[in-house]
């Protein structure tokens with residue numbers, strides 16, 4: 001499993017290269033010493049394992065835009081004047097557009113968590129959380145059964161909104177081995193308290 005961690009320096013998320021060490025504090029969550037992927041020892045940071053380390057977010061392929069829904073937590077590429085970094089954001093609205101040869105042309109209105117700024121972004125700037133995998137599984141299943149029907153289904157995305165409870169536990173576990181419950185990412189570290 002790959003991880004990403006949130007730097008205390010800028011509040012942005014980076015891929016974890018290596019976990020160098022860990023320590024248990026008198027109170028609070030355990031911490032890990034992280035070497036960020038592509039960075040050297042000078043950038044190493046001790047980070048709260050429950051709050052600032054999580055399974056890596058996933059870049060979206062064009063067909064996966066249907067799994068990005070309003071209300072979702074996403075990782076979004078914010079391009080500023082001096083730097084371009086990945087920050088947590090929430091999807092406020094999704095404008096669906098017909099895809100063409102270049103792929104997804106949908107647009108997403110997002111609000112960044114750290115500065116509350118809003119921006120309209122294309123799919124390529126969005127990484128979705130692994131917890132949304134079940135939507136794609138459902139969609140593929142729905143498409144498979146639709147294909148056996150003779151009926152034409154023209155990108156019917158209504159099925160995507162099926163409530164989370166409809167997902168069987170086995171389905172989720174097959175895909176995310178090691179993550180017990182997507183609502184409690186800390187559970188992938190057995191030592192974490194539930195500090196929701």
Ligand SMILES: [Zn+2]
Nearest residue numbers: 065104105106
């Ligand atoms: Zn799209």
